Amino acid sequence: MRQIKRALLGGLLSAILLITGCSPFVENNTIEEIAPVIFWFIKDGGEGKLNISTLVPPLIKEKKRLLSKNVELLKQGGKEFNLVYYRELKNGQLRMILINEELAKKGILSMIDTLLNDPNISQRLYVAIVDGNFSDYINSQLSQQANLDYFLYRMFKHYEDKHQGEMSIVNLHQFKNKLYTPFSDPILPVFKVDKNNFTYQGTAFFRHDKLIGKINKIDDEILQLINNDHYLKLLPLPELSVSIDHVRGNTYMKLNQDYSSLSFIVHLSGRIDEYRGNKNLHDYEDFLALNHEINAFLKKHTVDLLKKMQEWKVDPLEVGKHTLRPFKKSMSEKEWSNYWSKMNINVEYQIDLDPLKNMNQ
Amino acid sequence: MFRFWKRANIGTAHEEIEPRKNSVLSLDALKLLLANMHDAEIIERQTNVDQKVTLLYIRTLIDQERLNDTIVKPLNHCTYDTVYECIQNSKVFAVATLEEAVKLLLQGSVLIYDAFRNHWWAVLLANPLSRAIESSETETIIYGPKDSFSEQLDQNITMIRRRIPITELKTEQYTVGYLSKTSIVLMYIDGLTNPEFVSIARDKLSNIDFDLILESSNLTAFMDDHMHSVFPQYLQTDRPDACAYSLGLGKLLFLVDNTPFAIVAPITFFHLFQSPEDYINRWIVASFFRCIRYVSFLISVVLIPVYVALATHHYQMIPLQILFVLLESRSKLPFTPFWEAFLMLITLEIIKEASLRMPSKSGQTLGVIGGIVIGQAAVEAGFASKVLIVLVGISSIASFLVPNYLVTKSNTIIQFVFLVLSSFLGMIGIAIGMIGVLAHLNALSSLKQPYFAPVAPFYWKDWIDTFIRGPLAWMKARPESLYPLDKLRYKRRR
Numbered sequence: 001m002r003q004i005k006r007a008l009l010g011g012l013l014s015a016i017l018l019i020t021g022c023s024p025f026v027e028n029n030t031i032e033e034i035a036p037v038i039f040w041f042i043k044d045g046g047e048g049k050l051n052i053s054t055l056v057p058p059l060i061k062e063k064k065r066l067l068s069k070n071v072e073l074l075k076q077g078g079k080e081f082n083l084v085y086y087r088e089l090k091n092g093q094l095r096m097i098l099i100n101e102e103l104a105k106k107g108i109l110s111m112i113d114t115l116l117n118d119p120n121i122s123q124r125l126y127v128a129i130v131d132g133n134f135s136d137y138i139n140s141q142l143s144q145q146a147n148l149d150y151f152l153y154r155m156f157k158h159y160e161d162k163h164q165g166e167m168s169i170v171n172l173h174q175f176k177n178k179l180y181t182p183f184s185d186p187i188l189p190v191f192k193v194d195k196n197n198f199t200y201q202g203t204a205f206f207r208h209d210k211l212i213g214k215i216n217k218i219d220d221e222i223l224q225l226i227n228n229d230h231y232l233k234l235l236p237l238p239e240l241s242v243s244i245d246h247v248r249g250n251t252y253m254k255l256n257q258d259y260s261s262l263s264f265i266v267h268l269s270g271r272i273d274e275y276r277g278n279k280n281l282h283d284y285e286d287f288l289a290l291n292h293e294i295n296a297f298l299k300k301h302t303v304d305l306l307k308k309m310q311e312w313k314v315d316p317l318e319v320g321k322h323t324l325r326p327f328k329k330s331m332s333e334k335e336w337s338n339y340w341s342k343m344n345i346n347v348e349y350q351i352d353l354d355p356l357k358n359m360n361q
Numbered sequence: 362m363f364r365f366w367k368r369a370n371i372g373t374a375h376e377e378i379e380p381r382k383n384s385v386l387s388l389d390a391l392k393l394l395l396a397n398m399h400d401a402e403i404i405e406r407q408t409n410v411d412q413k414v415t416l417l418y419i420r421t422l423i424d425q426e427r428l429n430d431t432i433v434k435p436l437n438h439c440t441y442d443t444v445y446e447c448i449q450n451s452k453v454f455a456v457a458t459l460e461e462a463v464k465l466l467l468q469g470s471v472l473i474y475d476a477f478r479n480h481w482w483a484v485l486l487a488n489p490l491s492r493a494i495e496s497s498e499t500e501t502i503i504y505g506p507k508d509s510f511s512e513q514l515d516q517n518i519t520m521i522r523r524r525i526p527i528t529e530l531k532t533e534q535y536t537v538g539y540l541s542k543t544s545i546v547l548m549y550i551d552g553l554t555n556p557e558f559v560s561i562a563r564d565k566l567s568n569i570d571f572d573l574i575l576e577s578s579n580l581t582a583f584m585d586d587h588m589h590s591v592f593p594q595y596l597q598t599d600r601p602d603a604c605a606y607s608l609g610l611g612k613l614l615f616l617v618d619n620t621p622f623a624i625v626a627p628i629t630f631f632h633l634f635q636s637p638e639d640y641i642n643r644w645i646v647a648s649f650f651r652c653i654r655y656v657s658f659l660i661s662v663v664l665i666p667v668y669v670a671l672a673t674h675h676y677q678m679i680p681l682q683i684l685f686v687l688l689e690s691r692s693k694l695p696f697t698p699f700w701e702a703f704l705m706l707i708t709l710e711i712i713k714e715a716s717l718r719m720p721s722k723s724g725q726t727l728g729v730i731g732g733i734v735i736g737q738a739a740v741e742a743g744f745a746s747k748v749l750i751v752l753v754g755i756s757s758i759a760s761f762l763v764p765n766y767l768v769t770k771s772n773t774i775i776q777f778v779f780l781v782l783s784s785f786l787g788m789i790g791i792a793i794g795m796i797g798v799l800a801h802l803n804a805l806s807s808l809k810q811p812y813f814a815p816v817a818p819f820y821w822k823d824w825i826d827t828f829i830r831g832p833l834a835w836m837k838a839r840p841e842s843l844y845p846l847d848k849l850r851y852k853r854r855r
Binding site (some may be wrong): 038093095122147150153 | 672673674679684685687691697793
């Protein structure tokens with residue numbers, strides 16, 4: 001009886017292990033024998049091919065070099081890197097996917113799906129668009145900066161944590177959610193790159209998986225306020241000679257019955273941090289006038305930004321979700337796209353700014 | 362079959378000597394039994410009334426001064442008719458059988474043979490070889506009582522009786538070990554402790570059949586429900602306050618003669634993490650430190666195996682900042698993570714064991730050598746990574762946070778098992794190990810009571826003194842898992 005019990009328990013344990021895919025025949029992942037790569041830079045390789053680049057060795061104080069491969073398939077590139085490097089390159093620590101802008105315009109769905117299907121790759125992988133040749137930048141910086149790849153990752157992580165509200169940092173999980181959710185279009189950060197610089201440029205809008213357009217500067221800052229983080233540590237408005245500190249934006253959207261117009265209300269609070277204009281901010285009238293100017297300025301740019309979105313037929317703000325009602329059949333994305341592109345948008349800003357100094361001074 | 366020679370069967374086996382004790386009580390029989398015992402003395406005395414008296418005793422077991430004061434001198438000046446009247450001692454027994462005579466003799470009695478009336482008397486003059494009451498070395502506390510048990514059984518009972526001065530505190534004496542004749546005292550509070558526990562304890566004590574029971578660990582070995590488990594199923598403590606508290610909850614106490622450690626039963630796994638200091642500190646502070654102990658136990662068991670699992674199988678799970686450090690420190694090592702960890706842990710165990718065996722004055726030297734060998738030299742020689750050294754240090758220190766020394770020792774075995782599992786199966790191996798340990802703990806029992814209570818079986822009221830130590834005023838009921846006859850700890854309902 002005891003033997004039967006033991007056999008049953010053994011069988012059950014083996015079954016549990018095998019069902020969950022926990023085969024005892026695991027691959028060798030001993031960390032000193034492998035090279036876990038941190039990033040892949042992918043650009044168009046011509047003739048339908050992809051050009052993949054990565055930096056080896058990752059994280060170790062050895063002479064680094066950039067590996068590049070022209071391949072038909074993403075995973076093929078991962079495999080072919082192993083043929084030119086003495087440690088097995090593993091993608092389980094892949095933290096950044098940098099995609100060239102030209103390739104993004106053609107569509108990145110297959111790449112995103114490949115990455116999503118790999119159980120080794122974390123969905124906290126940062127995805128970004130690069131305007132320029134990232135390989136040239138890496139090659140020129142290799143001798144100047146050790147662990148460049150690692151510090152790039154730290155930059156992404158820093159701006160993602162605590163919603164710093166400076167950059168539109170997006171990870172694979174967020175991109176996938178927006179990509180496969182109805183009435184939602186994904187966004188990605190765009191970095192301008194040349195031989196010496198890697199600079200945040202703005203945000204790229206996608207219609208499904210294709211890059212449609214980019215926004216930068218004030219438009220990007222407004223996007224941070226109305227959609228991304230709803231927070232900006234600093235909002236400089238050089239046109240008005242003012243900078244606003246600790247800006248928080250709360251957005252309210254309301255569609256009318258026939259979806260012909262959208263009321264877009266933004267509650268914005270902050271503190272005037274610096275002013276170099278001609279107004280006397282000790283004077284209440286002047287302070288109110290500056291408030292009006294800021295209001296008008298933000299309203300104008302928000303309208304412009306929303307018009308761009310309508311023009312490109314993208315809806316990263318998920319306005320379409322406001323059409324959903326209980327017990328009511330949802331409209332098709334195409335139908336919504338038609339409504340969205342023709343919609344009248346009324347933007348209203350309700351600004352609550354703290355003055356620079358005591359008003360009664 | 363494989364015995365190439367056979368020793369000549371000379372001498373008499375113990376089993377053959379034993380029946381001699383059943384023969385008739387006589388001077389000759391006793392002399393035969395006391396042969397070849399240099400400390401056995403047989404003295405003949407004449408009383409004032411010309412009566413011949415023979416004294417038999419074992420010199421090393423009795424108090425010589427009291428022998429002179431209460432027997433020898435009174436006999437010399439005795440004018441009474443009977444020897445019994447001459448003896449000036451309250452502990453005088455009449456002896457009828459040889460077996461009884463031998464037993465009393467070996468307990469430190471003086472046998473007195475009145476040849477005229479053919480009477481045998483025994484006077485208990487045991488020499489109490491005892492040390493002073495000292496503070497506990499194994500369970501030190503800052504505040505609270507400092508006394509601890511000694512090797513004197515009666516003295517230990519006194520310490521308990523002084524704390525619980527009630528007639529319901531019962532003591533039952535047993536003798537175990539046919540060579541050691543060790544006295545065991547079972548203590549419990551009548552009307553509070555569940556009688557089922559008492560009867561189980563009686564059965565267990567009655568069924569012990571072994572030659573030597575020299576200390577409490579020997580006793581627990583024969584009373585264990587699961588002898589192959591690495592977890593202690595009885596709590597050994599030398600603190601009378603902790604024992605009194607346990608008795609008050611409805612537990613049993615076993616006091617073993619010549620041992621300063623009492624045995625508390627039944628216990629649960631969670632009792633091993635409780636310290637007497639828990640009931641001295643403020644409850645929030647005590648709860649925090651108790652939680653720290655549980656966490657430390659977990660750390661001491663799984664920290665190194667997790668390192669091995671991550672460095673061998675799951676590089677994906679390591680945060681990049683840590684991977685950076687780990688790759689740097691492991692890049693030039695000749696060993697795989699498993700062998701690196703295994704060798705370091707074995708070295709650590711060797712140093713730990715050596716420090717216990719070495720004279721105390723050499724301990725410091727060993728500490729320095731051990732520190733240098735395990736720390737700096739191993740890293741510089743390229744045998745171990747800096748990360749592992751840090752982890753070994755943390756897990757080693759964490760293992761000492763558990764108040765029970767036996768658990769600290771058990772940790773090592775569990776850690777090695779987990780290490781092997783993690784090297785083969787990674788985190789899945791550790792998960793399987795955890796399931797195994799939990800299943801094992803769930804299957805254990807202490808004095809036939811569930812070892813993993815109050816978690817399994819679930820007694821929610823007992824949780825107030827399990828993972829946390831709730832305020833004493835809230836502990837209105839005794840632990841449900843002990844099924845006490847008197848459930849409440851207060852007399853008047855508040």
